[in-house]
Amino acid sequence: MEFLGDALVNLIIAEALHARWPKADEGALTRARASLVRESALAEIARRLKLGEFLELGPGEMKSGGQRRDSILADALEALVAAIHLDAGYENCRSKVLPWFEPMLDELPVGKVEKDAKTRLQEWLQARQFSRPEYTLLESCGEEHARIFRVRCQTEMPPQSAEAEAGSLRAAEQACAALVLAQIEVAR
Numbered sequence: 001m002e003f004l005g006d007a008l009v010n011l012i013i014a015e016a017l018h019a020r021w022p023k024a025d026e027g028a029l030t031r032a033r034a035s036l037v038r039e040s041a042l043a044e045i046a047r048r049l050k051l052g053e054f055l056e057l058g059p060g061e062m063k064s065g066g067q068r069r070d071s072i073l074a075d076a077l078e079a080l081v082a083a084i085h086l087d088a089g090y091e092n093c094r095s096k097v098l099p100w101f102e103p104m105l106d107e108l109p110v111g112k113v114e115k116d117a118k119t120r121l122q123e124w125l126q127a128r129q130f131s132r133p134e135y136t137l138l139e140s141c142g143e144e145h146a147r148i149f150r151v152r153c154q155t156e157m158p159p160q161s162a163e164a165e166a167g168s169l170r171a172a173e174q175a176c177a178a179l180v181l182a183q184i185e186v187a188r
Contacts, residue, residue: 005078008085009037012094016105031115036104039074045100046073051080117178124184130157133180135173138163153180160184
């Protein structure tokens with residue numbers, strides 16, 4: 001169900017973005033879609049719908065706060081979207097699901113979504129024929145449902161390094177990539 005729901009959410013959002021930004025380039029549309037269908041965004045919608053309250057989880061997941069975990073909430077939302085589609089058809093599914101994303105769609109800058117920090121850093125380095133940045137997980141601590149990741153991003157040329165913490169490995173990598181980009185900007 002999650003597989004089908006994931007595909008449906010991607011299609012619904014792709015259609016909505018194409019309708020809103022008919023002249024936007026593919027890269028901007030792809031980045032906008034990715035920002036709207038990422039795990040944390042889906043989990044936020046699931047929280048607004050109070051979906052976690054309706055999940056039946058095993059004792060271990062219940063004890064560790066699984067009904068609040070982004071990955072479980074995002075998967076549950078995708079499964080719900082698939083169930084709506086299978087029960088009521090695509091048009092009814094789209095009309096039910098699209099309003100869930102409206103606040104996030106309204107917040108997007110028209111026709112342009114900036115690339116994430118990791119992408120910008122890698123593109124900046126590659127444009128100058130420098131090596132790719134290296135990301136190292138330094139520490140992972142805390143309860144499984146509230147884990148904190150500490151990551152280092154290091155570049156060989158120009159020699160820069162930064163560390164950051166976040167609630168997901170991806171977010172920590174993004175944060176330290178942004179710090180390295182800021183260091184490079186100051187150094188120029």
